[in-house]
Amino acid sequence: MRALAALLLGVLFLTMTAHAQVEWVQLDDPPKERAGDGEAPVDMVDLFYAANATHILFREDLVALPDVGNYTYTVYLDKPQGQEYEQDFRLVHSQSGSYIEQWNGTDWVYLEDLVVTVDAGNVSLIFEVSVDTLGGVGDSNIKVWFENYPGEDTFTDPDDRAPNGGGFVIHRRAIPNLPLIVVPAFLAALGGSVYLLRKRLLPA
Ligand SMILES: [Ca+2]
Ligand SMILES: [Ca+2]
Ligand SMILES: [Ca+2]
Helix, strand or coil: CHHHHHHHHHHHHHHHHHCCCCCCEECCCCCCCCCCCCCHHHCEEEEEEEECCCEEEEEEEECCCCCCCCEEEEEEEECCCCCCCCCCEEEEEECCEEEEEEECCCCEEEEEECEEEEECCCCEEEEEEECCCCCCCCCCCEEEEEEEEECCCCCCCCCEEECCCCCEEECHHHCCCHHHHHHHHHHHHHHHHHHHHHHHHCCC
């Protein structure tokens, strides 16, 4: 009975770990990105990210609801930070779709479609990308910046950029690493169950 309880507790812990609540972390704290440096539907005023074991979310709060019919929204990622390329990935939301591309040194190469959602309450646009698509958590920080352009996939002369220069840095330890969290918990639960079973079957 106690073995079963230990196993159930272990499974419960794993379930809670896998479905941990996503919490927004402010990228510019305090906010320095100002209103008025772009047209309202692309004018960013606050930036956030959230990460769980499998996905990273990027959120931009705008002055007015996003208008994908007239603008292109992008998030650039320098991951690994520095090293070969200044930009490694680009998340795009435009009239042509929502997708992620990777820089190969010469061109942007399409990787896969993305889920991008509008949060009307916060007047924000949220990009979701899987950690696997970015090549795993790795051992490097991620530098991130946002650029919003007029038109469809123009990628030149951004209407607004956040931050206005450089990028925000997400420390690698801020991205949960699934194996490091779950494996010890699972082994601990399994070990506890085996110990209790042995105790019951092989009395000293
Ligand atoms: Ca702005
Ligand atoms: Ca890089
Ligand atoms: Ca700006």
